[in-house]
Amino acid sequence: MIDKIKLVLALLLVVAGVAGFYLLSEQALVLRILAVLAGVIAGLAVVWTTPLGQSGFTFARESVAEARRVVWPSRKDTIQTTLAVFGLVVVMALFLWAVDIGFLWMVKVLMGRSA
Template sequence: MSQPQVETVTTGADKAKLALSGALVIGAVAAFYLLNQQDTWVRVVALALGLVAAVALFFTAEQGKQLIGFSNESWREVKKVVWPSRKEAMQMTGYVFAFVVVMALFLWLTDKTLEWVLYDLILNWR
């Protein structure tokens, strides 16, 4: 099932919304630091309000709407996934651990064999 291609055009209004959203983030952070004489909760509330306003404005722009659409499609795809049962997950984890142990032993044996061949037989360093 193919999805129809969607062509989006970024308008001046969307660019303005994104710029204003960025300005709100910068303003929220600036307000947090400029209110350093106030109580901490006032500073945090100012920061949170600015960030919430910036996010709300972002989601009204075309890029925000695309992000929401992408999130909805991703969630639909996650629901289609057939997750393994606990028994299957434990078995696969066991296989991975067994493989790691076997590979560690193989690499250790290879290392010691090469060490013996190079240092003892060829170079006579020991």
């Protein structure tokens, strides 16, 4: 029950930060942005104290570590793959155009309107 209260409190802190952005409409933009950041940071600090928050931060940390281990394709591989996709799109477009023309011809023949 305490964890649910903490999550609601965190949400309220974020909402308070956003509300501060609008309430400080006459102030400098930097101050308004700092109000939002303060609300978000305070909300994250409260969420961090819950088991759900701990598991979420652990998941985020592991996701970043996994993204660093990814072997990204080289520029050459990316260009070759892109050209292959474009080539396949052109071939499929021509095939579908030919099928469409064939169906158009068959419908005209079946309806007795062939030339």
